[in-house]
Each structure stands twice: as C-alpha cells, then as structure tokens.
Amino acid sequence: MSPPPTWLFDLDNTLHNASARIFPHINRAMREYIERHLGLDRYAADRLRADYWRRYGATLLGLVRHHATDPQHFLDETHRFPDLERMIVFEKPLLHALKRLPGRKILFTNGPAAYANAVLALTGLQRHFDSVYSVERLRFQPKPSRAAFDIVLRNERLTPHRCILVEDSLENLVTAKKLGMRTVWINTGMRQSPFVDLKLRSVRELPHRYGRL
Template sequence: MTTKRPFTHIDTWVFDLDNTLYPHHVNLWQQVDRRIGEFIGAWLKVSPEEARRIQKDYYRRYGTSMRGMMTEHGVRADDFLAYVHQIDHSPLQPNPAMGAAIARLPGRKLILTNASTDHADKVLQRLGMDAHFEAVFDIIAADLEPKPAAQTYQKFLKDYGVDPRKAAMFEDLARNLVIPHQLGMTTVLVVPDGSREVVREDWEMEGRDDPCVDHVTDDLTGFLQRLAR
C-alpha cells in the first residue's frame, strides 16, 4: 500500500480555480465551454458538431483548446481569452466557510490556473475569497503553456520561490497532479459530490486511484476545515 503524503510540513497551499474552489454542479465552466465551441466554429467555419469534436480533441492533446488553436491555426491568445471568458459569473455564491478555512491554513496561498487573471479575479470576488490569496498564476504567466505541461509548474515554482516538497496542490483533474506529485507536492483531487449531475468528459472523471493522487475529497470546505484544525 502506498503511503499518502501528509500535510504536517506544508507552508504553501496551491489551488486550481475552476471546478475546484467552487462545486462542479455550478456549471460555470459550461458557459466557457460553450463559448470555446462558438469561437472554434466561427474561426474554422465548421458546424457546431465538428467544432465540438475539434475542441475536445485539442483539449485532451494540448492541455487546453486554446493551445491547440494557437498551435494548429495561429489563433491569438488575447482574442481567444477575451471571447471565451465573457460569461455570467452570478451563479457563484459567496462561500465564507471555505474562505475562513483557507485563511486559517498556515503559510502562503496561491492560485495556479489555465484561465486568465481577469476570469480568476471575478471568480474569487464572487466567492468572497479575493483577500485570501497572495497571487494568481494564470495562462499568461505560464507563457500560454497550460497545465499539465511540466515547464508550467517549474515556472510557477520559480516565480514564487515555492519549495514543492513543502507545498500542497488542489486540483479537479488527476492529470494535472502528475507533475506536482513527481516534484514532491502533496496532492488533493477534488471530485463532484454526486448530489447533482455534472457535465464532464469521461476521462476528466478518472484518476482517483492514480499514484499521483494522495488524497481525494468531494467536500473541499470540510476537508480544509479539518486541515485547519
């Protein structure tokens, strides 16, 4: 049996944003997902069905659909991000319990996301958590190379002077925990609680038993509250 890494030595807490700091069933990401399909369809002049196929193919192969569109079709990141993040953030509700639990964690708290800082700021403001995080490392800071690319984690760690052996990473995709775990981070996979239907690809739901996953939770607030105690 593999020993799961503990949290006793952690001084830096790293969080993904979408579908991690808020529940999957809010389906905020579905708005972004839909606009990505619209952008691809308009850019490539293809049907919605073909746009969807391309979108998901690039997402799986390149880490984000945007990276695929940049690589394969010369799309500018600014144009893509400006379009896809024009969404309604109002489904997000403040989560003071999670905010308080994050505030009680000892050490630094950082966001590492494949989204833009603009989107992250709006999400954190709606959740009432914008005061709890030192910084957001977004897709621009990552030189447009999304997780799970190894160089993205390396750049994040270097930019913020983080020792991965003293850091924990919270993510909703197991594949985005492979490199952090290899680097020595304690990893937590955040999964849907099963109470409501969520719209995800099958492969996005895999990985709970992957060796790169130290801990799994379907209740991040409760998980953090226990850690803070």
C-alpha cells in the first residue's frame, strides 16, 4: 500500500465559518487601522483594504509593499477579539471527520499565530494538527505566494505530489496544483475549475470522498 498523504488545511472558511462573525470584525479593524495610519477616510480605507486583498491575497502584503507597514503591529492591532469563543461558528462533527482521515495534518493559514492557535484550542481542532504555519512562520509571505508553499514543503521535508491542500480560496489552490499537489475546494457555489481535483461543501464530506483523489 502507498503511504498516506500529508494534508495541508486552510483555517478560515475551511475548518470554521469565519464569514459569519470573525471576518466582519477583522475587516472593520483593518479599515480603522488604515484610516489611522494612512490618514484616509473610511470609504477610501475600505477600498484600499479590499483592493490589496484582491491583488495580493492579503491586505497585509499590500500595506507592507506600498506603505512600509510593520506587519506584526498590523496583525496585533487587527486581530483583537472581545469574545472569540462566541464569534466562532464551528461544526463539531468535523472533528470526527478529521480523525478518520489517514496521514499527517498541517494547518497552513494566512492568519496570525495567536489567532490561529486560539481558534484551534477553542474548537478542539488542535489535537488533529502536527504543525501550524501562520503568516509569521511564512515570513509574511502569505498564500497564494509560491514562497509560502516552499517554506512549508522545505521545513516539513514534503514532496508536493504526496500533499493534499484543502482550501476555500481558489487562488491558493491554483498555486498548489501547479506545484503538483492534489486539491480540495471547500465551496458551495456552482463554479468549477481545472485546478480543483475535488469540490466539497464541507470538510465533513472528506472521509467519504477523498478516495476519489
């Protein structure tokens, strides 16, 4: 039998629903940060936040490249939560699904370490992951950058064809597929892509469907 794969899992909108409460809070905090530090009104700040996210995959990267923003300061200021446990929307059956998947599991997220580890602890997900790669560990080179993938592959001594990336972001899956990874897209829409090997509505479906990979 061939050895089991190594699973690379995104966090937000892959393992939990960040769009419900967490993303609105982060987006508002990012807009306010840009207002304060770049002297923009709220509408210009929100446009800049969204534009950098579309262009670079992370607002942080645009601010660092174009405004010399200190990345750690930005992350610290924009990822403060009054009650993170209350804000998390998480399906507990997902824990059982991860347990049934053979192979190592690595968290691969563009979020900061403190936030990622807090979500893992509050949901009980931490027991399923051998390693966590946050944006700091990626040297502030977030997905879909090839550099982010190279750091994980090199540090974990992985070959791409033995890896499966599970993501909600198609752009990140494109990079993974070009490297030779297999790809799972967590998405509820109708769109299809040649860069996606398996499309699912939830990670809970993986134990029944991963054989198709």
